[in-house]
Ligand SMILES: [Fe+2]
C-alpha cells in the first residue's frame with residue numbers, strides 16, 4: 729500500500745505539487761525543520777543523512793522518469809539521457825539503502841523530505857525541469873558530496889568514500905547533459921528561456937519556504953566544487969558567479985549564527 733502525504737499547511741501549494749507516494753514504513757515531511765536533526769557528534773547524524781539521501785535519490789529517479797512520461801515530444805537523444813539518469817539514480821538509492829542497513833539502520837527510522845518531487849511537479853517545461861533538478865539541485869548535491877567525501881575520509885570509512893565517489897562521477901554526467909540540453913532547447917527561443925527563469929524563481933521560493941528554520945547551516949559549511957562544475961559543463965563565468973554567491977551566503981549565515 730502506498731500513500732501520498734498532504735502538504736504541510738504552512739506551505740503555499742502554488743510552489744508544491746503532490747508528494748511522491750511512499751509505503752507505510754516512511755514518514756514524509758515537507759519542511760527541513762520537521763526532519764530528524766542531530767548534533768555533529770551524534771552517531772545518528774550520519775545514519776539520518778544516508779536515509780534521507782536514499783529518499784532524495786529515489787525522488788530524482790522519479791523526476792527523471794516523470795519527465796520521460798510528460799514529454800514524449802522531447803528529442804530522442806535527450807530522452808535517452810533521462811532514461812540513463814533514472815537508472816543511475818535508482819542505483820544510487822540502492823547504494824545508500826545498503827550503506828544505511830549495513831550501519832544498523834532500519835528503513836523508516838527517520839522522516840524523509842518531499843521537497844524535490846513536489847517542486848518539480850509544479851514545473852511543466854522540460855528545460856525548466858532540467859534547470860531546476862539537474863542544474864540547481866544536483867549541483868548543490870555535488871558540493872555537498874565533495875564535503876561528505878572529506879568527512880568519510882576523516883572517519884576512515886572507505887566504503888562510504890567509494891559510494892560517494894562513484895555517485896559523484898554520475899552526477900557530473902547528469903549536470904553536463906542538462907547544461908548542454910538547456911542551451912540547445914533555449915537557443916533562439918526567448919519563450920523557453922522565460923520558462924526556465926520562471927521555473928528557477930518558483931524553485932527558489934519553494935526552497936526558501938522549506939529550509940527557512942535551521943536550514944542555513946547546510947549552506948555555509950562547504951564551498952563550491954569548482955573543478956567538478958567545470959567538468960559538468962559550466963562556463964568559467966558561471967563558476968565565478970556561483971563562488972561569489974556562495975561566499976555571500978556563507979558570510980550571511982555566519983553572521984546569523986554569531
Ligand atoms: Fe544521484
Ligand SMILES: [Fe+2]
Nearest residue numbers: 866898899902
Ligand atoms: Fe543525478
